[in-house]
Amino acid sequence: MNVLKFGGTSVANAENITKVINILKSEAKDTQLLAVVSALGGITDVLLEAGELANAKDEAYLTTFDAIKARHLETVEALFPEHIKEDIISEVSAILERLKDILQGIYLINEFSFKTRDKVLSFGELLSSYIISEALKLHVKDAQLKDSRELIATDSYFTKANVKEELTNQNISSYFKSSKASVTVLPGFISRNEIGETTTLGRGGSDYTAAILASALNASQLEIWTDVSGMYTAHPKLVKQAFPIAQISYQEAMELSHFGAKVLYPPTIQPVLDKNIPILIKNTFFPEDKGTRIVPTVSEDNPIKGISHLEQIALLTLEGNGMVGVPGYSRRLFEALSLNGINVALITQASSEHSICVGILDSDVTKAVEALHLEFEYDIDKHKINPVQVEENLAIVALIGDQMKSHQGISGRMFSALGENNVNIRAIAQGASERNISAVIAKKDVSKALNILHNRFFEEQVKTLNLFIMGVGNVGHRLIEQIAKQQQHLMDTLLIDIKVIGLANSKQMYFNELGVDLSHWKKALKSGRPQTLQTWIENIDALNLRNSIFLDITANQSVAESYAEYLKRSIAVVACNKIACSSNYSNYKELKRLSKKYNAPFLFETNVGAGLPVINTLNNLVNSGDKVTSIKAVLSGSLNFIFNNFNDAISFHDVVKQAQAEGYTEPDPRIDLSGVDVARKILILLRESGLQMDIEDIENNMFLPQASMDAESVDAFYETLKTHNNHFNHLLAEATAKDCKLKYVAEFNNGSAKVGLQHIPKGHPLYNLEGKDNIVIFNSERYIDQPLLIKGAGAGAEVTASGLFGDIISLARS
Structure with a gap:
């Protein structure tokens, strides 16, 4: 028996639901299946909005309800043939009318408690599971629908109910012992307390439903079907070279998920972890892709499994001479944060005990500072410690891998790679298990840092150079031709990947982060935007690409006078323009100093002798x-x-x-x-x-x-x-x-x-x-x-x- 969970994007519309049905048809040939489904993509948020509008006495809740109704009826219209469509529409409409009655009640009595919220939100899964099960029956004769609320028993902690494991497992085992259905469709997320009231399982609730079922039935495998082909080595939208991880351990998957890999919500899969049941992450839209298999342990050559990140981070630093050698400051700090419901993402403490630094979400900063200033009011007043220092607009990047502890030099390679590319590290955390090495950096450097680390740990050591060319006259034109001709040769023989990202003449500029098509660069530049030196530099800075190189192929004094702006941004400068290096000596020396300080090479071989060395x-x-x-x-x-x-x-x-x-x-x-x-x-x-x-x-x-x-x-x-x-x-x-x-x-x-x-x-x-x-x-x-x-x-x-x-x-x- 396998349990399959399909998320909101997988069942967002009739087209996607058809893909889900095809997957279930294919897999049902070999084993009995349980299919846990989420609400149609985005519907949960719309249901919440409708409830909040009704609670606010805003009649716009009716418009929102009408949008919910239209979305589901449109899905039915597209999925079912005419001879049964009327019956399906009738049942869906009846479910929607019950939802409308509840919303009207909220509007009338101005009450939207957690209990009522669970009731409203449950309609997303109730509607989707009914529609999907009925559509599946057209293709799989012995498919059936089972209401998860009849199986999963919880307490009355609404919006995030606690599962009563023994009773739930009994319910599940008893039901499926007698079930002959080849595919059973169940709504995810929803459950029921001891007196029959609807509860929900909180964030990741559909994953949790699937994990509970898989654990209770000792399933062969839990499959989570989503819109990506597994867990990636890094965020694929930020790192184009990222690729799906074939196999990963439970602990590695938990670490990656904590740091932003959204395909898995760690707390919800604990039931299958306890039973060592494998988890398979698959792509609904590309079911032929292998996906990622999550198992108890993995042994591979590369100790790094992935690079992840967490944005919207702030650093809070508590420091002062009065902390040295005095016990209790750490306890008081973490207790104050805990009592205010503030989660700590990263901790680092100086061995001198002079300071403690914690990373928290940006959204918690005000609350955290108030809590800590209240807790340490006396200490601050007596100058034993300083007021809490806050640094915002930060992010955490982390290397993840079970086997890092048995490989020397990984943290050194990580930090040197970031340092060589002028990514400043604000804090570091590394546990004794060395499963996770984390660094706090500026939020603006996240994409650059991820690409740097991915290149260092996962890619054949290809050096990617990102060029920004100012001046496309006679020399610039020839250079572009030479680059286009030699690109493949350089990649094949020297592992050098040269990309022209930006082009500019005296009037226009054009950018393409993926690389300008050099066979049509003139046309691209004509379609570009008006250019000024300031907007040109600002665009290069905003892209913040590793190994960025500015090429000055002009004889323009203003361009030459701008070199310092590039070097200060750690952008290398290559110039055939002689003005800068022959300007006053102090400027020449300053450019040399900036080049060294910001690790940004400044090369000008063509200033003398053109191509001669x-x-x-x-x-x-x-x-x-x-x-x-x-x-x-x-x-x-x-x-x-x-x-x-x-x-x-x-x-x-x-x-x-x-x-x-x-x-x-x-x-x-x-x-x-x-x-x-x-x-x-x-x-x-x-x-x-x-x-x-x-x-x-x-x-x-x-x-x-x-x-x-x-x-x-x-x-x-x-x-x-x-x-x-x-x-x-x-x-x-x-x-x-x-x-x-x-x-x-x-x-x-x-x-x-x-x-x-x-x-x-x-x-x-x-x-x-x-x-x-x-x-x-x-x-x-x-x-x-x-x-x-x-x-x-x-x-x-x-x-x-x-x-x-x-x-x-x-x-x-x-």
Whole structure:
């Protein structure tokens, strides 16, 4: 014999009831079944509302009653064929009329006691069980309905009656000893006292009904059918990778249920626990899913069975020097809370006895503080202890598993995983049994924490990176293409899962928490919302995703000035925008400090050399104890392209136009030709070398005429290149006369730095630097006679995007 319980969602309407009937038909082939059913989904709350309205002398109770009646009659209309529908409607209507009479009585005498409340609420299960049993009879001939009130005897503690076990077990055994029905449908939740009055079994009452029946009959199994496929490793709505637990012990299931796994209410299943009867959690809507089997003990490799959480938590702290070594404070605290009906979810006490911290529900805070201040009024007045401290908007996250005590390092892995992702822990509780390790965190961090822990304990160690890209122009476009192309490869070979969560241009932004479809990202961005830097940051902060990375692919000063806001939120920053790292030295150092403080990496490899590993190589030199003594470099791919292509056959104006057309310069080429961009790059290298310098310390020998720099527009700038053509031809002629090439060089030596055009002779490493290539030559205390040389493409959207991609991969491996 098996007992099956179907909750409110499983019997919410005719369509769902049909699914229940199919399940019962299938299982009835093998064994005798008892089917315990709840009220139609949501009806219990509506019944309570009707009673409260009637008690308040509000005639709206009649409208509520009409809604209850309509819901049940609609279900009958959809379930039954015409030839029997009239009889079913007649019986349902008769039951509803009895309910209406009771509601009218409440309205007239203004009485809605617990006893009357039980009577009103019982109609939900009475109606559903009748409808379901009659529908079942159309498919299973020997199905029958049995009123649970005739079997389950209780005391008169209305709304949460105590079961009289001996009498109840006798009733159940006696009835089913003679019952030949293959399926017996019983209403859950309801019972009856010794004088025949209706009582209810409280929260989880239908589960309790099913457990009582299973225990009394020594059933082979108790099945709880609901709207999820078992108990999950974590809340599936918050952790997309969560999966159903195949098998779990009673104690583990109790722990998970206490911390919010709503498919099971622990106190109600005690009768089957006492008999070691297995419990199976199944999904009414996907009956083929295996579900979760709950048994006395389980032995598996992974000691962690699940990660659960409890929201709406507040911490109360009682502390003071007067508590140290004085017995009785703990007893008084818990007694005061208990007398006021306040449940304690978590306890932690300092070994010094200086403080006691308890976690309670937010809704109990006011009552708890009043109770404790009253209890400790004298102690507070005499300054033996401080007034109760309250912290709200918290939550508890907990690792659950029977076998954790026999595995070392679990709590260390838990806390380090949270700490690495800047989830602050406010309190910790861990019992000697180590079945539950709990941490109190900010409520806003719950989703992040659950995903972090689930990844650490249940998933192949895939590192998920959540990207927020600002700037989708030439470089941004190429980066997105590269990510789309390499996503599967990175997952397969490096276990790196890269998701683009947010995109923004200068006007709009678009977010998708599950990841933007990179094959249609342009369309998605067009459908986005208006963007400001503040709303962009606020949206990223609100998502609060682990391993969040902000990518700045702009040349915008306001964007660069916002980096601190990301770092303070523990969001990594990857930038090809050079403004931040070349701003005043104090700002550069502050960003470095924030990066370290909030464990949020700040990477900017593409600031110098686009995709070349210049900064990374320099960092390795410095971190290994070497000291840079001089630098000589061509750091502008655009300028190198221009001077490599500038000759007698082409004007300077035309070669600059060509460089812009091929994407080697900024939209305003003066940013490149002024030398300011190169000065910023050498400044960044010097700072990364350990020197304290500002842009004013870099000598800039500008080759552009002042008129070109002062031009009011880009078009006007190009006109000045034509006007001053002789100036540029003269620069070329001077270099040619010396059998040299013109190169725009950044140089550091003897503590000073400069940028400007130089004549480079044959045989010099810079002489044969082709196209848009960059080169950096480091001399150091270790590289004296033979310098360290880095050379390669230093401009272009593709290589810059590649450099940004490299920084992203570096973060995944960190």
